[in-house]
Every structure is written in structure tokens, then in C-alpha cells.
Amino acid sequence: MELITKAPKGTVDIVPGKSEKWQVMEDVFRSEAELNGFGEVRTPVFEHTELFLRGVGDTTDVVEKQMYTFEDKGGRSITLRPEGTAGAVRAMLENGLYNAGYPVKLYYLTSCYRYEKPQAGRLRELHQFGVEMFGAAQPVADAQIIAMALSAFKRLGLEDVGLQLNSIGCPECRKEYHKALKEYFTARKDQLCDTCLSRLERNPMRILDCKSPECQEVAQGAPKITDYLCEDCKAHFAKVQEFLTALGIEFEIDPGLVRGLDYYTRTVFEFPSKSLGFALGGGGRYDGLVEEFGGKPTPGLGFGLGLDRIMMALEAQQVEFPQPVKCEAYIASMGDAAQTKALLLMEELHRCGIPADCDLCGRGLKAQMKYADKIGAKFTMVLGDNELEAGKAELKNMKTGEKRKIAISGQDFINDYVTVSTEAEDFSQDGIFF
Structure with a gap:
């Protein structure tokens, strides 16, 4: 009986007294999305496993270690969504949302599922606000969605959210970069964890995102992607910075930032909380993902913000919430x-x-x-x-x-x-x- 009166490990109940705060937070994100022309999309809690294998990447921690995957009664491999972008791309293609013209702008407030060790700000059922934009290749689009997230943080009253920025280039840039990384890490194979040893041949960039302290230390001296960008990617990244500066947005260039999912190209970013010591979310471009799913070549970009972490930050900074009127x-x-x-x-x-x-x-x-x-x-x-x-x-x-x-x-x-x-x-x- 004790088991059925406790929530599964890595999950939490959001009960009255807390849920009102969540509603205020969610309303701010909805409002910000709609101000910027984004419409809500709601996708299934589970998808065909292949969607995430092809989209997220089979060398990522998410796919290798964290997905909740099972066979249904029809023998199909099904996975609870570990992130929101892949499902949004699938929904955009299946429902022909592109027929209304570009850019297609979508947002969602959803739950995601990852099997990992529960700790502060990291749950097995996590809640996320995300936006996705399709058909906008210009760097001004990168600046808009970054500004949109920061605007929402400001409206919520969060005062210590930063912006870390990088470009991981396009597939052409990364060919030479992968060679340099492979050479660097091969010379230090004895210092890598078993997971990163397997990544060395398939995708050495994933080693940069490893959470092992030993691998992180080795990665400190690795070649930087910004030294390998082609002229187009350099120009794109410079323009993103120019737009952000024009908007009065401060940022820090972090050449080691690669994000944890394989679909990213060019601009990537994170929003670190200085008081909590970890990122509240992040995102970037994924210009090849729509084509990977069978659509026509279509630029894409977006971000995902961790609502559980944002609520932690709001409470840590003692942000005041309006008191709900329960009974007049x-x-x-x-x-x-x-x-x-x-x-x-x-x-x-x-x-x-x-x-x-x-x-x-x-x-x-x-x-x-x-x-x-x-x-x-x-x-x-x-x-x-x-x-x-x-x-x-x-x-x-x-x-x-x-x-x-x-x-x-x-x-x-x-x-x-x-x-x-x-x-x-x-x-x-x-x-x-x-």
C-alpha cells in the first residue's frame, strides 16, 4: 500500500498552493508567445521511437541512456517524448502547416520524460515551454526568439538570467572540425569514459557534452568550433550578435557550448541562472531536421525552457506572485x-x-x-x-x-x-x- 501512495521516483505533484504559481508562470509564456505570433501546438505524449532516433541523434545521452521506450501490444516501438522539437516538426509536416506560408511559428507547454538520476532541477517527468519556427533562415529570427525568451524571464521577475551563445556551424564546417576533435581525443583515449570512447568514431562532438568530470576536464583543451566556421556561418553568427547588441541584450560567447541534441546547426544558446548554477533552458537552429524527417529543405530554430527549473529560480529569488482569490x-x-x-x-x-x-x-x-x-x-x-x-x-x-x-x-x-x-x-x- 505504501507504494501506491507515493509518486514514482523523479516525479512531483503540483498541488493547490503551488499550481496557482505555475498558472501565472505559464500565462506569461503563453502571452509572450502570442505577442510574437506563435500558435499553440499539442502533440501526443508518445511517438514512434524512430522519430527520436533520427531527430535527437543516437549518440546523445537522451537516446543512449534516458528514453522511456517500450513495445506496444502491436509490437511497435514507442517512446515517451524526451523533448518537444521532434514532435513539433512531425506535426508541422503531417498537418501541412507550411501551406499557410512561412514562417510557421509554434509554441507548446508540455511534459517530457527522461530516465536519469533525479536531482535539483532534473526530474524524470519534466515540464517545458518551447517554441519552434520553420522557414526563417535569416539571423534576425535567431535574435527574435532569444529576445522573446529573455523578455518572458524579465516579465516573471527573474533578474539573474544570462545568455551564452555559440555557433556550431553547418555540416560542411563540421567535417574539418570533427577531424580535429577526433585527432585530439584519440591522443587522450585513456582519459575518456566508455560512452565517449564509443562516440569517438561516430560523433566526437558529443564528447564535449559529456557530464563525466574526467571527460569535461579533457574537453577543456579541445579545438574550438569557432575556429572552423565557414564564411557563411561566420557571417550568420556575426549578424546574430549584431542584432542582439542592437536590442541591448548582453551575451557571452562560449565556444564549448554544443547543446545535447544532434539536430542543432549554427546558432546555439543557453540561459544560465547565476544563482542556481545551471541553465534554465536553451535552443538553437536545426536547419536540416525537417529534411531529415522527409520534408523539403526548411530552416528551423527554437528553444525549450525547463519550467521546473524556472519555478526553482523564481522561488530562490523570492519573486512575489499575486494571491489567488479562492472564495469571495x-x-x-x-x-x-x-x-x-x-x-x-x-x-x-x-x-x-x-x-x-x-x-x-x-x-x-x-x-x-x-x-x-x-x-x-x-x-x-x-x-x-x-x-x-x-x-x-x-x-x-x-x-x-x-x-x-x-x-x-x-x-x-x-x-x-x-x-x-x-x-x-x-x-x-x-x-x-x-
Whole structure:
């Protein structure tokens, strides 16, 4: 029994008290995406495994160590999505979104799944905000999505988010770079982990992203991709920097930044949190990915931000969230007839968009009032036989103790309630109630 009352390792519950903060954070990201012309896409939680093998890359940690892969009852290999880009590309192609013209701009708020050791900011079920843009090859597009992420961080109140920037070139650049890396790491094979030894022949750039301290130390002296960029990639990267500077965005060039997925080309970037010591997300270009999935050659770029990590950063910086109004009016009752009336009045308030509640647990009056105070009700009303007979009841302001008699029938109830609550709001702004 103990097992079924605990969430699986590497997962967390987002419960009331926390979920309201998540909603505020998610609303900021939705707003920022829509301001920039992005539309929401929702893809399945699982895809054919081949999608991630071809897109993410079979030499990455994600594919080699972290994917949740299984056979379904039809014998098909299925994988829970470890990241959002591959599914977004597939959805763009399958649904012909390109027919509406380029650029295609998509965003998502989704969950991803990676089997890895749970630690601070790293869960097996992680939550992500991501954007993808297809059909925009110009470096101004790189600058726009970077600026978009930083704008959202600023709106949330995060003050210590940096920007690390690099270019990992195009396939032509990387041919010579791979040769240089292979030569460098081959001379130091005895210092590499077993996983990186297998990467040496297939994709030596993946060694730069290894999390092993020994491999990281060896990689410190490795050749830098920025020394091998072709003229087009140099020009593209220079232009990205020029646009960012024009926008007043500070950045740091990190020649060792390669990102953890194989589909990236040219611009790559991360957003490190200085207080937490790790990145809140990152992204870059993937100009060959659409073609890899069977589409026409189409430039692409995007980013993914870790919402779990961003919430950690918000809490670490003690960013204040607006307090949600759980209950504006609580209608207490004494007796069956009063309980029915309380239910009807509560529903009338709901139809007007006013948060309201009534007794659902058969409590006595004293317990009902205690509960109303606990949930932070702004107003309370007590209904009994006398109130039902008179057609009026006292609406009490819980902050001031002031009481007003209002009608408890039809439109008069709503009109009286709105009048009293509006007056309370107006006067409260001046520090005076009623």
C-alpha cells in the first residue's frame, strides 16, 4: 500500500498552493508567445521511437541512456517524448502547416520524460515551454526568439538570467572540425569514459557534452568550433550578435557550448541562472531536421525552457506572485431549506464569475464560519428560517466586520451584492471601508 501512495521516483505533484504559481508562470509564456505570433501546438505524449532516433541523434545521452521506450501490444516501438522539437516538426509536416506560408511559428507547454538520476532541477517527468519556427533562415529570427525568451524571464521577475551563445556551424564546417576533435581525443583515449570512447568514431562532438568530470576536464583543451566556421556561418553568427547588441541584450560567447541534441546547426544558446548554477533552458537552429524527417529543405530554430527549473529560480529569488482569490463569498446555512437556498445563491454568483462557496460537509454554523475564515472569504452570509422568510440576509465584510442587508432573490441579489462588494473595493483603495 505504501507504494501506491507515493509518486514514482523523479516525479512531483503540483498541488493547490503551488499550481496557482505555475498558472501565472505559464500565462506569461503563453502571452509572450502570442505577442510574437506563435500558435499553440499539442502533440501526443508518445511517438514512434524512430522519430527520436533520427531527430535527437543516437549518440546523445537522451537516446543512449534516458528514453522511456517500450513495445506496444502491436509490437511497435514507442517512446515517451524526451523533448518537444521532434514532435513539433512531425506535426508541422503531417498537418501541412507550411501551406499557410512561412514562417510557421509554434509554441507548446508540455511534459517530457527522461530516465536519469533525479536531482535539483532534473526530474524524470519534466515540464517545458518551447517554441519552434520553420522557414526563417535569416539571423534576425535567431535574435527574435532569444529576445522573446529573455523578455518572458524579465516579465516573471527573474533578474539573474544570462545568455551564452555559440555557433556550431553547418555540416560542411563540421567535417574539418570533427577531424580535429577526433585527432585530439584519440591522443587522450585513456582519459575518456566508455560512452565517449564509443562516440569517438561516430560523433566526437558529443564528447564535449559529456557530464563525466574526467571527460569535461579533457574537453577543456579541445579545438574550438569557432575556429572552423565557414564564411557563411561566420557571417550568420556575426549578424546574430549584431542584432542582439542592437536590442541591448548582453551575451557571452562560449565556444564549448554544443547543446545535447544532434539536430542543432549554427546558432546555439543557453540561459544560465547565476544563482542556481545551471541553465534554465536553451535552443538553437536545426536547419536540416525537417529534411531529415522527409520534408523539403526548411530552416528551423527554437528553444525549450525547463519550467521546473524556472519555478526553482523564481522561488530562490523570492519573486512575489499575486494571491489567488479562492472564495469571495461564503454562504453559510442552518437547516435544509437554507442549505438549498445557499446552493442556489452560490450558483447565481458563479454565473456572474464570482468565486463563491457554501457548506458541503454538514458542518454546524460555528464550524462553517471557521472554514470561511480559513479559505479567506471576503464576505459571508448566514441563511436561516428568518432570512428566508424576510427575503433578506446580512452580508458581512470579513475584514471590517461591517454588515449590510441585501436581497436574496433573483436579480436583486446580484445587484445588491455587486453594489456592496464594489463599494468595499473602492473604499479599500483609500484605506476606508464602507
